[in-house]
Amino acid sequence: MSKSLAFEEPIVKLREKINELEEFTSANDVDLSDEIGKLKTRLSNLETEIYSNMEPWDRVQVARHPARPTTKDYIAELFEDFMELHGDRTFGDDAAIVGGIGFFETKPVTVIGHQRGKDTKENVKRNFGMPHPEGYRKALRLMKQAEKFGRPIICFIDTKGAYPGKAAEERGQSEAIARNLVEMAGLKVPVVSIVIGEGGSGGALALGVANHIHMLEHSTYSVISPEGAASILWKDSSLSKQAAEAMKITAPHLKEMKIIDEIIPEVLGGAHRDPKAQALQIREVLRASLDTFREMDEGGIIDDRYKKFRKIGVFSE
Amino acid sequence: MIRDLFTKNKKKQAITIPSADAKNDVPEGLMTKCPECKEIILTKDLMKTAKVCPKCDHHFKMTAWERVECLFDKDTFESMDDHLKTENPLNFPSYTEKVESDAEKTGLNEAVLTGIGKIGGNEVAVAIMDSHFRMGSMGSVVGEKITRAVEKATEKGIPVLIFSASGGARMQEGVLSLMQMAKTSVALKRHADNGLLFISVMTYPTTGGVSASFASVGDINIAEPKALIGFAGRRVIEQTVREKLPEDFQTAEFLMEHGQVDAVIHRCEMTEALAKLIELHVKGGK
Numbered sequence: 224m225s226k227s228l229a230f231e232e233p234i235v236k237l238r239e240k241i242n243e244l245e246e247f248t249s250a251n252d253v254d255l256s257d258e259i260g261k262l263k264t265r266l267s268n269l270e271t272e273i274y275s276n277m278e279p280w281d282r283v284q285v286a287r288h289p290a291r292p293t294t295k296d297y298i299a300e301l302f303e304d305f306m307e308l309h310g311d312r313t314f315g316d317d318a319a320i321v322g323g324i325g326f327f328e329t330k331p332v333t334v335i336g337h338q339r340g341k342d343t344k345e346n347v348k349r350n351f352g353m354p355h356p357e358g359y360r361k362a363l364r365l366m367k368q369a370e371k372f373g374r375p376i377i378c379f380i381d382t383k384g385a386y387p388g389k390a391a392e393e394r395g396q397s398e399a400i401a402r403n404l405v406e407m408a409g410l411k412v413p414v415v416s417i418v419i420g421e422g423g424s425g426g427a428l429a430l431g432v433a434n435h436i437h438m439l440e441h442s443t444y445s446v447i448s449p450e451g452a453a454s455i456l457w458k459d460s461s462l463s464k465q466a467a468e469a470m471k472i473t474a475p476h477l478k479e480m481k482i483i484d485e486i487i488p489e490v491l492g493g494a495h496r497d498p499k500a501q502a503l504q505i506r507e508v509l510r511a512s513l514d515t516f517r518e519m520d521e522g523g524i525i526d527d528r529y530k531k532f533r534k535i536g537v538f539s540e
Numbered sequence: 541m542i543r544d545l546f547t548k549n550k551k552k553q554a555i556t557i558p559s560a561d562a563k564n565d566v567p568e569g570l571m572t573k574c575p576e577c578k579e580i581i582l583t584k585d586l587m588k589t590a591k592v593c594p595k596c597d598h599h600f601k602m603t604a605w606e607r608v609e610c611l612f613d614k615d616t617f618e619s620m621d622d623h624l625k626t627e628n629p630l631n632f633p634s635y636t637e638k639v640e641s642d643a644e645k646t647g648l649n650e651a652v653l654t655g656i657g658k659i660g661g662n663e664v665a666v667a668i669m670d671s672h673f674r675m676g677s678m679g680s681v682v683g684e685k686i687t688r689a690v691e692k693a694t695e696k697g698i699p700v701l702i703f704s705a706s707g708g709a710r711m712q713e714g715v716l717s718l719m720q721m722a723k724t725s726v727a728l729k730r731h732a733d734n735g736l737l738f739i740s741v742m743t744y745p746t747t748g749g750v751s752a753s754f755a756s757v758g759d760i761n762i763a764e765p766k767a768l769i770g771f772a773g774r775r776v777i778e779q780t781v782r783e784k785l786p787e788d789f790q791t792a793e794f795l796m797e798h799g800q801v802d803a804v805i806h807r808c809e810m811t812e813a814l815a816k817l818i819e820l821h822v823k824g825g826k
């Protein structure tokens with residue numbers, strides 16, 4: 224069983240108790256099956272109750288879970304004959320963003336996503352999924368390639384944000400993100416972006432100017448991390464739990480603000496508990512999304528994206 | 541008829557009154573001390589040099605209306621969308637009060653002033669951000685005003701100029717602020733696809749989400765001398781990379797050296813340079 228989270232504590236405790244009783248029965252040849260059965264029912268009720276009443280901060284923890292499936296995990300489940308393509312052709316290959324081509328069911332598609340590591344070694348290689356400019360430029364190169372060959376583009380968003388480093392600034396982090404926003408606006412092929420973990424700020428948006436944006440149930444999408452918001456707004460980063468609530472960063476909030484299209488339900492307790500089942504949920508939503516654009520011409524696709532972003536904002540006049 | 545007169549009057553008011561207001565309301569004394577060279581300058585003289593220190597060339601922050609005065613052919617500027625009003629979508633405590641107080645202080649409805657005017661005889665749409673209003677941060681109204689100005693430029697087939705002066709996204713509007721980066725981008729793409737000119741002028745400061753959206757993607761990117769321009773904050777970067785950053789890091793000159801801007805232009809030469817650039821893009825030449 225993977226690492227448990229603070230809000231899961233009651234579940235873990237109950238599960239331990241059941242395990243103890245089961246061990247005790249087998250070691251001492253007594254029948255406690257009635258008690259164990261009752262406890263198991265209680266466990267299942269407790270799981271349903273806790274997992275269906277998750278607070279924003281709990282979701283942040285699930286979104287950041289080290290075992291949470293990454294872009295590459297979903298690529299392996301969802302696309303056939305996938306081939307990864309590397310490099311921005313100008314500076315280098317940023318491992319914090321992966322991209323390539325493959326078949327989704329019978330249709331060729333381009334897939335691009337932020338890529339975190341699952342352990343320290345891989346995280347170092349992938350810079351914790353925080354891209355440099357060359358990552359965004361690789362993404363744009365692959366998007367333009369997709370456009371040339373009329374392939375839909377699928378983006379997986381999963382980053383704390385673009386990397387705040389010296390070299391990143393020198394090579395134009397701002398321009399790389401900004402360029403993607405503008406160029407994605409003009410793509411003649413449909414773009415579907417799915418937030419699978421953390422969607423952090425401009426670094427996430429640079430893969431997010433899409434016709435459809437979906438979010439996994441426990442993923443987050445925000446202008447700043449809860450820790451960052453707490454330290455800017457209240458000069459106290461220990462208030463991140465409160466900031467997670469105040470900033471309205473969860474999928475239901477974004478749906479309410481009409482920023483995203485669909486909330487993709489997660490398997491009980493979070494995607495990391497059953498990545499294969501989770502991929503199936505994504506597959507359904509992705510298929511439906513792509514079907515929407517089958518009959519739409521190039522101008523229609525661009526207009527559709529224009530209208531989507533044009534209407535985002537809350538103000539009065 | 542009466543209605544026509546009324547709208548005309550209203551427009552005229554929008555041109556002149558906030559301008560005067562803005563000047564009176566900025567609480568500056570008789571003298572201003574240059575933060576760079578410590579020279580004491582008569583505040584009323586400062587505007588004669590477009591708020592540039594006569595001794596050391598330090599570019600003081602400008603209000604949006606002060607920039608209008610420097611930029612446009614006389615009496616040609618008409619502002620747009622001054623009626624849009626900021627809401628409090630995340631119900632942040634005291635956000636509305638802060639916005640209202642800055643509106644009072646600056647004479648603007650939000651952190652950007654937009655409109656149409658003439659520079660060197662050519663009509664252009666502009667968006668001028670004002671860092672005196674919530675540090676020039678971009679929320680829904682800023683995004684909407686810029687988008688409408690760009691759309692107006694597309695509709696009229698004229699260039700658009702954006703003067704950035706912003707700390708980035710408006711935290712109090714959360715992810716709605718982030719999405720303004722995308723909203724302004726889709727509008728700029730449409731403008732670009734019509735073969736129209738977009739000049740981005742980056743002034744102190746152009747950072748965060750504004751730097752990472754429209755400010756960086758002009759057909760021509762211009763910066764004012766020594767302007768702070770960058771994606772991440774200096775402190776955040778120093779903490780991340782654990783090294784001291786060079787003095788000139790994220791300045792206009794630094795960006796020029798790293799290929800991110802076309803030119804660094806002194807404020808006193810800015811209007812002439814812009815007029816020339818616009819002239820160079822008039823279809824069919826002179």
Ligand SMILES: [Zn+2]
Nearest residue numbers: 574577593596
């Ligand atoms: Zn000076």
